[in-house]
Amino acid sequence: MNKGQKDIKKTHINERPITDWLPITMKEVEKRGWEELDVVLISGDAYVDHPAFGPAVIGRILENAGYRIAIIPQPNWRDDLRDFKKFGKPRLFFGVTSGCMDSMVNHYTAAKRRRSTDAYTPGGEAGFRPDYAASVYTKILKQLYPDVPVLVGGIEASLRRVTHYDYWQDKLFPSVLESSGADMLVYGMGEQSLREILKLAEKGVPFSSMRTIPQTAFMVGEDEKMPRNKNWKDVEINGHEDCLKDKVKYAANFKVVEQESNKAQARRILQKTGKRTLVINPPYPPMEEAVIDHSFDLPYTRLPHPKYKKRGAIPAYEMIKFSINMHRGCFGGCSFCTISAHQGKFIASRSKESIMKEVDAVTKMPDFKGYISDLGGPSANMYKMKGKVQEICDRCVAPSCIHPVVCHNLDTSHKPLTEIYKEAAAHPSVKKAFVGSGIRYDLLVKGHNKVGDDDDMEEYMDNLIQNHISGRLKVAPEHTSDNTLKIMRKPSFKHFHDFKKRYDRINKKYGKDQPLIPYFISGHPGCEEEDMANLACETKDMGFQLEQVQGFTPTPMTVATVIYYAGVHPYTLQPTYTAKSEKDKKNQHLFFFWYKSENRRRIADKLNNMNRPDMLKKLLGKPQPEKSAKADHRKKQYRKNKSKKRR
Template sequence: MFLPIDKEDLEKKNIEQVDFVLVTGDAYVDHSSFGTAVIGRVLERYGYTVAILAQPEYKNCEDFKRFGKPRLAFLIGSGNIDSMVNHYSVSKKRRQKDAYTSGGKMGKRPDRAVIIYAQKAKEAYKDVPIIIGGIEASLRRLSHYDYWDNKVRKSILLDSKADLLLYGMSEKSIIEVAEALDSGIDVKYLSFIRGTTFKTKDLSSVYDGIMLPSFEEVSTDKTRYAQSFVIQSNNTDAFTAKPIIEDYGTQGYVVQNPPAMPLTTQELDDIHDLPFMNLPHPIYKEEIAAIKEVQFSISSNRGCFGSCSFCAITFHQGRIVQGRSRSSMVKEATNMTTHQDFKGYIHDVGGPTANFTTGPCDKSNTKGTCNHKKCLFPHPCKNLEINHTEYMKTLRTIRKIKGIKKVFIRSGIRYDYLLKDKNSSEILKEICEHHISGQLRIAPEHISDNTLKYMGKPSKDVYEKFVKTFETQNNKIGKEQYIVPYFMSSHPGSTLDDAIELALYLKKINYIPQQVQDFYPTPSTLSTCIYYTEMDPYSFEPVYVAKTSEEKAMQRALLQYNKKQNYDLVYKALKKAGRTELIEFLIPQKYKGR
């Protein structure tokens, strides 16, 4: 049974007043990959009544009165994606489709959805607590560079005028908040819960906090912004983080409490065992594209110690990997075989990184991850414990379940981690034999070591070693299969020479990517910090950043140098870089003889 989405549903359940109204910018999909559904089901499990206000009309506050006045709070999120990323491409052009909306229709949520929804909820019921969360709030919990405004914005807690912000994966935090509110504690006194950010004018309740540079400083001084970023980065681990405080002058302070403790395997299993319908609500008559890949996929873990510079997972889920038990995933796979739409194919068994199933070392499980170094970059840590045994056992067990034809791995393999396993050849052989179908998608992101160091990715040599190992194992099993690499253009640190190096590599291997992802500066990543400040925040050394539309276009065009529409840009790039000897080599079709 779905969670209520209208007054009629409440009446069917004999609910006179709902405890929480969950507001989301997505259509309501009752699946464990959708944060609104997870929080709703967790609250329901603990005895609280919940209603889902999905994609409300936001030009007035009437829709926010649909369920009447919630007894405890409005819980507000933008959906599974930041609303600005959802709406705009990296070139800041309006997207044509919304994968999280029925029929892909745009316009069902506003720009800066969390702020707008919070305002409308407050208009509807001035005395009901407003609690914000989800990815948009989580990554904007402190001052942050905003690509769309091209400036540093304040904490979204202040801009939304919400009472409390929950960041990260909030299953534990939301229950503590619910129990506190239910016991009669005013929301303004909820300053003690892990995984929350609150505002105050009195720091007497903050113990052992670290003062960040003030908002005035970070919004006017890029060096101070970089310093603030490093302090924040060093306080993302649940075991070692301290409260961090940001001064907003007359508006008081924003305080981030340490992250919620990571879930145990049993706790993560319990969440995936909640009674999700694994479908969009039947009110939607057209397809919701976002459910397609996850409906028959199995989430095996959360958190990631890969720490790619352009990825926000460190700030949102943290570096401590939390994995599910094999029995839990086998149970989910077995249940899938009874679904009317299941065709025998499980699209993925993975998470942020498929082949991370536990923390990087024993220390991380009890004392946290190191805040002064990364587990895999620039080289794998000597204390890294690499073991794929449990993951491979899970894959073997699932693929033997009656009714399952194939189990794919699509969420990405961290190949430098795999290569460090003493059994890497055998593991890759098994993956090639059973878990891909012609192509393996991986993300080297670039080929220039200069760019890769800013990305936090392994060197070109490591990638090429993996490619050779992949080819060797396919030869052994007699299969003709290919690696499909993802590459990114214009990442901070990538020069025109680096882009040319990548183009030459693509020419060498006779591969042109169908799609190229321009670097997208999303809130709270290391790469975005470098993009804004044009410096390495750890060393303060200057970093080249392609910011003009022309240079970004040239770097992108070099990755697809053989396309006719790119000839002029490739020619201009080669001339600008002083590499005119490459014109006939890369684009002879038009420029031969010039």
Template sequence: MFLPTTIKEVRALGWDYIDVILFTGDAYIDHPAFGAAVIGRLLEAEGYRVAIVPQPNWRDDLRDFTKLGAPRLFFGVSAGAMDSMVNHYTANIRLRSNDAYTAGGKAGFRPDYAATVYCQILKRLYPHVPVVVGGIEASLRRLTHYDYWSDCLKPSMLIESGADLLIYGMGERVVQQVARAMRNGYNAKLLRKINQVAFVADRSYVERLDPATTKILHSFEECQQSKRAFGENFVEEELLSNVMEPTTTLVEQVGEKYVVVTPPNTTLTTEELDHSFDLPYERAPHPRYRGKGDIPAWEMIKHSINIHRGCFGGCAFCTISAHQGKFINSRSERSILAEVEKVTKMPDFKGYLSDVGAPSANMYLMGGKNKDACRKCRRPSCLHPKLCPNLDNNHRPLLALYEKIRSVKGIKKAFIGSGIRYDLFDDSPYLATVVKHHTSGRLKVAPEHTEDHVLNLMRKPSFSMFEQLNRDFKSICEREGLRYQLIPYFISSHPGCRECDMKALSERVLGRLHFDLEQVQDLTPTPMTLSSVMFYTGENPYTGEKVFVARSQEDKRRQKSYFFRDNRTANAPQRGGNRGNKGAERSTKSGAKAGAGTKSGTRKFQYKPIKK
């Protein structure tokens, strides 16, 4: 049975009240890959009555926000599985014509800055009902951040949204604690003791915090006046978020208010993660979408298995480690194999798992050999600038898991669709096993660039490692009689990358290595990433060194043109799309208009903050 989405469904359950109502910018798919379903099922397992309002209409009389009334405990809000601005706009600020998280792939079913808009509406309609916001959009906007789409710094989304509490990172453990703290009504004192939350406080509260475990960041106003101050804030945030056993509370002043961010939780235990995946999901879109077309995101993942969370790669442009953390949180073999069995029983399953993966495919059960050394470490990456000597990169447990998955009745092939970190390989036959048993014909990896100074800013390994991988891949394919392709991902316009660097990439990859590139993208600077900080400040916040930035849309177009054989002159027309979506760069007329009006061709988006 699905969680209810309408008053009719609520009445059919015989409920006379709802404890928690969740609002999400995605279609409701009852599956562990979708946040609203996970949070809803977790709270349901704790005995709460939970309803979901997917993709509420924010343009009309707001009946979607009032149809279920007020919940007994709180409203939960998420923009969805993706940041709404990344979902809506290409890297050159053109409006996308589709949305993978909507029935029929249709665009226009969520607003820009969806989490903020939903919170504002709920606080206006129900000023006395607590609003708790979470998900990746809120998580990466919990403090002052650079907003690429309006080309300016924005304060914590708590200030603009009016939300009472923000849960950052993966929220399973936290949301259960929040619900328990609200059983008898909103209790700020209890809620502020919970780890991994952010909230707005006054000066008197901040003055009572323990100085030994509190870090006062530069204020929002100081960051507006000084790009160096903004960069320093980021360094503190990133280093403190990568501590194994964090204890530091962050405080950032915004006007007369203070945004307080409590320390992140330790990683979920295997038992906690298994519980999240083992809940009684329907593993399907809600029946309300019948006849409205396929939901592309669901079609892509419905026959896939997620084996772990977290990533210790620490890539400068990636939000995964900022949101999920750098410490790997692996599921048990029992839980994984049980899910494989469930997938084999799906009526449309033909024997092929589309992906057995995670943020990075080959980090299952990996971590530090000496945990005491990990407790002292604050490195954002365990792989850059070189592989940490304390890292246990043993691939054999993962190979054993693959073998067990292959032996499950009904499995013809289990593909690895997630990106593989080839700089993590050990002396095991991992690559040969993946090529022989787990490749659909195309193996995806992400060298991202060829030039060392750009790769260093990206926190990626030397391109020579990719060249060695290419040789090994060809050798394995030749030995096994396979005609498979290696598919590399590349990024243009990353801070530090000049047009001459793109020319060098083109000559090396298209020329010497003879690749035809399809998985390419222009950088989108997303909040709370090192790349976005360098893009905004023009310097590396860790060293203070100046960094070249291709800011204008023309500069970015010229850089991207080098990805294509018939388009290696700077003035040639742009072709191709964003990573994984060949049509993503095609814009609508409204998208073209949205690019006008600011110095960098971006549109200004502004929402009035709610006074608290």
């Protein structure tokens, strides 16, 4: 047995003291010799001590700052609430998060069907968190401990920080601060806000006086004085009650919220909600390298808490346990995506040293076999990319840096990323370091990325294809219709053709068979049935039988969701078509699966109704006799009824 194998054995979960994890039981608190806790975190996820899981990051930051911290993961909200009571009152505050996903997205499909699994629970078992978890947990804490402040954060709180559309109840909700009763909300990646909150709380400053911390939100009563900050300007958006009466006013709000959330010098947002006013302070600037490194360099075990051992694997953890996240943020600004609303559009990148330190930590994990599953981020290939001249970025209000064109001020060099790939692959304990995150292919096509260097693109793709693809590469063109892609804030599909030509050429150069796996969405605002028929025809011509497809799901804080609810685009306030009925959604989704025999008749009927014999021939190979699906249904129903009468 070599030295590396001995090191691995030492880190086995069964041989680690329980104090290597943050405490989740009273016994674990007592083992640390603590008589009182400073902060208690409530999470909708199982506790995984890994930098990809928000509660672990927040917990480790609190611990590193010298605070006594415990986590209550997935508390039972339906019994006598003993989970919420087990630690008693913390000295400073409770922190609440629904977990790594919005609880409603976690629970329901695009068709509003309840999911049977939960990737953030041991064994993938569903039912361990409530709907609207952030609000439910907070209300319980306020009922049990009315005098203890509650700080709410995480993606659910972040995306629901202002009046938002809830797809599952098909109505507008006010800020989660209003519906939950929380004292303060931290939106986005909350490390910087948290440190300031801790500093003030330690000095005895009440939450009601913490009014000028960036990247926080709170409610101000009608009799309270509005806090002032001489460096911030204010912008007032349409009140919650006005939004309830007028969908266009709700839509108009979104443009302000999105732009202010992604500006270098943002305004403070005010919104009347009942008799109170919601205040959303401007965000912090993007994290500097040393700050983001600090979050990732904390002493994570990188393992689930031992209590879950007998309950089965946690699927979300199994997916990422050998992966490395190299940056935060995404400047794509896609209309259906929540990343920029939560993490922002500016890229915050880790240092090469921090990344390689984590690579080394991964190689020492108990069941590591030599394969890094992902060197990536929200988008795999945005590492170290930023504005060349910061003053230009400071004036910018565009929600995307690469749509409709790549900004002339954006440095899109892939060289720092290529260097990371090479260094990770050269680690003595790494056999292969793969890129599992989706590639932003439009940054690798000269036709779209006119500011990029073609030799740099070629070098990156050459290295990627030769050394870092685990059989298949994920990309997300999302659609083929230029009209739909424009609303999506995605490039024309012609650029995907160009990308595929280069990809195929380099694969051939190395004698590799590594198919592209493109992701597509049906039912997106701006998409009609004929657009989906075109998508099916064009992707079939390219040799694809689509696998990674989904129906559009409206989630809070996206352009597409605003269009879905309001019927207008928030930037133009012009009417925009969206498939809303289940029938229309299913009719669009059907075209993804043209190759299934059970769908041929319905697709043929639709193409005949569109008067598109050209598509019919292209998609199904030969003309199909015109026959109504309704007639088929009536015929089957007639036979069924006749059979019943005979019996």
